[in-house]
Amino acid sequence: MRGIIIFMLLAVAAEAFASTGETHIQLFSVDKSSQLTCRMGMLRAVPRCAGNACGDLVPISTRWTFRAGSADAQLALRPEVSWDVSIEGKGCWAAPLIIAGGNKGETRTAFVWRAATIAGLFTMPKGEKPPKELSATVEEDGATTRASVPQTSLDCSVEDTKWRCTIPAAKIDLRVAAGDFVPRYFWGLEVSAGEKKTLNLALTRGASVSGRVALSDRRAQLDGVVVELRPTGFAGTLADERRIDSRSLKSTTTGRGFFQFSAVDEGPYEVVAKKKGWSRAVRRVRVLGAKESDAGVLTLPPLARAEVIIDPALDKKGRRWRIVLDRDAVPLQRLPPLADKPTGIDGAWSVSGIEAGKYRLDIYDGDGVAYDRLTVDIQPNQPPLRFHMDALLVRGIVRLGHEPLAADLRFMNLQGQGDLNLTTDVNGTFTGTFPAVGRYIVEVSPMGSAQQLRRRVEVLPNAEGVVNLDIELPGGVVSGKVTDETGRPVAAGVLILPGRSREPMSTKAGNDGAFRLIGVEPGEVVLNAHSPAGESGPILHTVSDGDSEPVALTLHPQRDFTVWVASPSGSPVAGAIVRLSDGYFSREEISGPNGDVHFSIARGIDSIDVIIAAAGFPIRMVNLPISADMEPNPQIVLGGASASLVVKFGGRPPWPGLRPMQGNVKLHYLYELFASPRGGPSSPNRTTRGYEFELDPGTYLLCPEPSKCFQTTLVPGTETILDFTTLSDKEPKK
């Protein structure tokens, strides 16, 4: 009973205290010395409301005085609204407090530092006016262990080219931003109490990138971190890589992990944070003109350990497997693999101290035949990767139409290096032992023919563990004759497109103009003959099973054009890759020193698509109408703003395509947008994320396959990621 009474008394007392609405503010002096300044001041509370919303609420203030390094003050703050409480005092600096609405007399503490001053002059680029405002943010430098200065905006004054801010007398990180100039950072700045430090601010135009690095283990020391800002894209060769290296900026972080790069050119970048003994962290940022880009927090994971267990532990001949672990990137130069060693007798294999991330893992048997080749994601503390290895007996037959075909076969393992060469007998049959199930490309070279036919096949065992692999090649034959407009036979190259989803085939017409191709899929095909004498233009033809009607291809004289490629300011753009397409066939040219590209097209073609990929500019896709009265030397001006498009897809047909909604541009496969010459180095647009492009902003029609399209709008300065790997009737995942 007595306990209940005491509880009731306490409850009543608490109720009485809360009803007063008095907020108790405790202030502590960070400086324990016998200070002459910063001994007393005012607390000012201002309601966080405006106009009628404030009702009868007015600002409130009360005095405080330090006694033995601390001070207490009460503020009667009504709970209907939040309050901003500033802590003022001569020679003092303190971060303001925010008392949230609903407060019924809480106790808050705050630290008070003695104040210092930073001041100086602005120096601007020639012709620039000084900024009218200066915003500065202060935060405690991570190296100290005393009371921490919270992230706080400072009061600063600006008068013409002079500026001044009051800061806490502590070791601080300071960010100063004036107008649209590049923000400046001062890491670990320390000014003694009452002192004034002169900091002249050389203001520059341009963009900057800042951010913070953290370690996944917060107890570890955040020292020795190197941050690199690397331009992305166009790294198809070692030379490109070195160029990117030369354009990359490096920096170290402060004790708290902050970093900043200033005077950064516009464009997409990768921020790479590295520390010895830790995995790297990478973040992509897009830098826009005269803006600060925030890379956010890059958290470095610890190093990882790759562990593999293979079943059976030994190969068919009782020998150990060999595993090679390598970087998951197309190497620009030959580098030794990260690990290349045999498994243990128990089939176990491991390698420690590697960075977390994606790697290529190859498994070989004792004969060096690749049994598995895949991309693995190695992360800290993950379970071992397990693989089951088997060899497969494969038998099959090759037919051309309905007839068996005697041919040489070359099977190329798309997931490994287990290439096999086999030969069919007169009945078209073959047998062999394959290293692994999976997808292969088979190259069929018919006996007595120079033609090669390629097909993709899937090697899968039946219930008896045997693979029956019948390779059916189409029985269509295309033959015909190439002549000029007078009817004379012409030796010419002949291209055949057997439908949009199949690889083009080609042959040559002899001096008698005759040509013949076997293994063509029956159906609609497009043919084009070309020689220095002219071009036929695209000719549609229907192929039936077996021999079909001969095709007559007439070469027409061509008309010459010059297209001028220019920047938004009108300067010629040299070295741009310009692809011209009539919707079926395309060719490629490079713009010369004056931005000029010359090409010829057959008479009768009424328009041509032009795709321009130039370093530093978004890819431009336009349709150029061809008419008798057209401008013979049209200019194409590349865009200034760009939007990023990343498309993930399965890496095999159907190939995704796109076209801009504006204009009459036809649908083009994504690889037609590659910014590297055909036959040159592998494209930098093909990355581990998929196909990446910088495109003109606007609305595009994107088609994971020709019959499945949807619209998407690419907004300037943004990145759109589309996942075509999981096709459905709905739009792909963004």
Next chain:
Amino acid sequence: MTIALLILTLLSNRPATPCPGWLGLGFRYQPPAHGNADGWIYVQRLAPAGPAERAGLVAGDVISAIDGQAIRYVDELSLLQRLSRFSGGAVIHLTVRRGTRTALANITAATASKEQCAAWRQSFDMARAKAPSR
């Protein structure tokens, strides 16, 4: 447009003689055509750490002049013959267009190794095979 896909080395008119300086440059040559009095060279690839790369050239550059002279060779063979005059140690001044910008690059030709010399001869033979008979 002719294509030189091999890492190109400099050459001489007489393949039996020692190789000239090595540039480490793979290119396509566009001879003067279409009313243009001048030709140009499209830099397709560079030998890693080779002289051209060390001089700052990058893939995609367009070379518009050599030693201040416009490039007016009728074909790739003629261009190679001109380049063959540079021996190891010679400095070649190139005018380079990169996008909208123009820059100068000074390449110091290196002494060709046995492999580079063989590659050059191969390029030279290919260019000679493609050139119209004179």
